[in-house]
Amino acid sequence: xxxxxxxYLFNVExxxxxxxxxxxxxxxxxxxxxxxxxxxxxxxxxxxxxxxxRFIGLSLPARLFISFMRxxxxxxILFILYFGFPMVGIEMEPLTAAIIGISVHFxxxxxxxxxxxxxxxxxxxxxxxxxxxxxxWQTMIRIILPQATRIALPPLSSxxxxxxxxxxxxxxxxxxxxxxxxxxxVGQTYESLTLYILVALIYWAICALVTLLQDYLEKKANRxxxx
Amino acid sequence: MIKVENLSKQFDxxxxxxxxxxxINKGEVVSIIGPSGSGKTTLLRCLNxxxxxxxxxxxxxxxxxxxxxxxxSKKQKIDIRQxxxxxxxxxxxxxxxxxIENIIEAPLVVQKRNKQDLxxxxxxxLQKVGLLDHKNQYPEQLSGGQKQRAAIARILALKPDLxxxxxxxxxxxxELVGEVLTVIKELALEGQTMVIVTHEMDFAREVSxxxxxxxxxxxxxxxxxxxxxxxxxxxxxxxxxxxxxxRRA
Numbered sequence: 001x002x003x004x005x006x007x008y009l010f011n012v013e014x015x016x017x018x019x020x021x022x023x024x025x026x027x028x029x030x031x032x033x034x035x036x037x038x039x040x041x042x043x044x045x046x047x048x049x050x051x052x053x054r055f056i057g058l059s060l061p062a063r064l065f066i067s068f069m070r071x072x073x074x075x076x077i078l079f080i081l082y083f084g085f086p087m088v089g090i091e092m093e094p095l096t097a098a099i100i101g102i103s104v105h106f107x108x109x110x111x112x113x114x115x116x117x118x119x120x121x122x123x124x125x126x127x128x129x130x131x132x133x134x135x136x137w138q139t140m141i142r143i144i145l146p147q148a149t150r151i152a153l154p155p156l157s158s159x160x161x162x163x164x165x166x167x168x169x170x171x172x173x174x175x176x177x178x179x180x181x182x183x184x185x186v187g188q189t190y191e192s193l194t195l196y197i198l199v200a201l202i203y204w205a206i207c208a209l210v211t212l213l214q215d216y217l218e219k220k221a222n223r224x225x226x227x
Numbered sequence: 228m229i230k231v232e233n234l235s236k237q238f239d240x241x242x243x244x245x246x247x248x249x250x251i252n253k254g255e256v257v258s259i260i261g262p263s264g265s266g267k268t269t270l271l272r273c274l275n276x277x278x279x280x281x282x283x284x285x286x287x288x289x290x291x292x293x294x295x296x297x298x299x300s301k302k303q304k305i306d307i308r309q310x311x312x313x314x315x316x317x318x319x320x321x322x323x324x325x326x327i328e329n330i331i332e333a334p335l336v337v338q339k340r341n342k343q344d345l346x347x348x349x350x351x352x353l354q355k356v357g358l359l360d361h362k363n364q365y366p367e368q369l370s371g372g373q374k375q376r377a378a379i380a381r382i383l384a385l386k387p388d389l390x391x392x393x394x395x396x397x398x399x400x401x402e403l404v405g406e407v408l409t410v411i412k413e414l415a416l417e418g419q420t421m422v423i424v425t426h427e428m429d430f431a432r433e434v435s436x437x438x439x440x441x442x443x444x445x446x447x448x449x450x451x452x453x454x455x456x457x458x459x460x461x462x463x464x465x466x467x468x469x470x471x472x473x474r475r476a
Contacts (some may be wrong), residue, residue, distance in 0.1 A: 042299065087265060107398075122319075124315060124319035125318055125319060125321065127313075127315070127319060128313075128315065128319035128320075128321070129276055129333075130277065130308075130381070131275055131277065131308065131311075131312060131313040132312075132332070132333035132337070132381070132382070132385065133305065133308055133333060133337045133385065134332075134333060134336060134337055135337075138336050138337065141334065142336060143321055146323045147322065147323055150323075223365075224322055224323050224324075224365040225322070225367060
């Protein structure tokens with residue numbers, strides 16, 4: 001330990017040199033995460049509504065979808081999309097495959113969150129809307145979803161962080177997001193510890209921003225709840 | 228105006244309503260009293276199709292629905308509900324909307340009416356129930372009595388021919404009951420047709436044109452409030468009233 005140097009642990013010079021390249025990848029990461037979260041929310045909403053439908057022709061496929069997506073690793077889904085689908089003539093860009101894979105995979109989780117949030121809104125709200133002559137969609141959009149949003153915000157924020165971290169898996173299908181770029185730099189400099197610590201800190205920073213966003217949204221959503 | 232014929236309601240094995248027949252005229256105020264579990268609330272909810280009767284028929288104005296055990300169609304529900312409004316025991320105000328937003332919500336979204344007109348009308352309704360000062364507050368910030376008055380204003384915004392009250396004061400602290408009953412009495416004076424399920428015997432006596440006593444899913448006895456309360460003919464009614472009045476004394 002006599003000749004220990006701090007730059008073995010974290011080589012600041014290398015870190016700073018590679019930072020622009022890594023940060024460009026961080027933008028990719030954020031972009032993939034945002035787009036995937038957007039689609040995961042929309043798909044999740046419809047899967048949740050299908051899952052809650054009385055008609056088994058809708059609820060059963062939704063159940064199967066949720067079960068399959070929660071029961072398979074995201075990595076395997078990405079491999080199927082990028083390396084498997086070309087066998088049947090469906091080829092796509094790595095970025096496209098990543099966004100589709102992540103959205104579809106996480107939509108199963110958002111669906112379950114949205115479903116539980118919707119069912120935790122009291123039945124009386126449905127009845128009141130019914131007697132006020134509002135139809136299903138009017139009630140859903142104007143009465144139920146705004147209240148469900150409040151309940152779903154914390155778990156949805158967690159899912160968003162899972163998505164952000166999940167984007168790192170896209171490196172295996174050659175998407176040049178942040179983690180992929182870190183590997184590239186390690187290949188050139190052999191500074192593995194420095195680079196991996198660097199990206200870990202950046203992932204953390206992005207997720208910390210999500211927490212801030214969550215706090216802000218929760219405050220907004222809770223404005224009608226007595227302190 | 229309302230004609231109920233041989234209405235029955237079965238929940239699994241339990242027959243909650245047993246062939247109820249009933250007519251209510253325009254402008255009439257009818258109170259339904261009876262022990263808990265007697266079917267009062269179920270009957271009221273059947274009038275608005277919040278519950279689907281198992282058998283029998285229901286007519287409101289020119290809309291007639293016959294029940295055969297199937298869920299009524301969307302159109303039947305809409306047709307029946309166009310005439311009526313419900314006030315719930317637990318208010319069911321929309322918590323994420325202010326008082327005035329609660330009131331304009333349905334006319335705005337369902338009837339697609341002009342928002343400025345609705346806001347003006349809503350202020351009139353809030354004045355009437357004594358909540359104008361609270362129009363921009365959220366339901367959470369109101370007392371129980373205020374919440375119930377807001378809920379009444381909300382349904383009045385749709386100008387229902389028939390108002391249904393499901394134990395409107397049962398969830399309230401005793402000192403808040405009066406303010407809600409006062410609002411309902413005013414509606415009675417205006418000639419609003421109402422059916423009220425209630426445990427407030429004095430109120431039922433004072434406000435109703437007719438009192439219906441229900442037990443075990445049957446209409447046991449009905450008549451003018453002074454007859455029912457002073458000289459009930461059925462033993463079941465006598466026992467019930469005795470209990471209620473004893474408890475109070």
